[in-house]
Amino acid sequence: MGKVVGSVVSTQKDPSLVGRKLMIIQPINADGQTVRHEEVAADTVGAGIGEYVLYVRGAGARNSSPQGDPHADVMDAAIVGIIDRFDS
Numbered sequence: 001m002g003k004v005v006g007s008v009v010s011t012q013k014d015p016s017l018v019g020r021k022l023m024i025i026q027p028i029n030a031d032g033q034t035v036r037h038e039e040v041a042a043d044t045v046g047a048g049i050g051e052y053v054l055y056v057r058g059a060g061a062r063n064s065s066p067q068g069d070p071h072a073d074v075m076d077a078a079i080v081g082i083i084d085r086f087d088s
Contacts, residue, residue, distance in 0.1 A: 002027045004051050008040055041077035054081035
């Protein structure tokens with residue numbers, strides 16, 4: 001889980017990232033406390049700054065791309081869901 005804290009603007013990037021928003025994510029734990037350092041993730045769901053999101057890394061991020069995308073291996077992190085609420 002993470003919180004979107006900003007965005008990245010890049011005019012030159014891999015073709016597979018053209019048309020995708022790049023968001024800065026602050027990873028959080030189940031208590032909403034920050035953990036680790038911020039990272040950049042490709043947004044696949046239309047998340048905005050200030051929203052809590054589900055994001056995946058590695059193979060999960062690559063699998064979030066359309067089937068047959070020859071450039072999917074360039075993504076290391078992707079936002080795949082927006083969190084509506086936390087239940088404990």
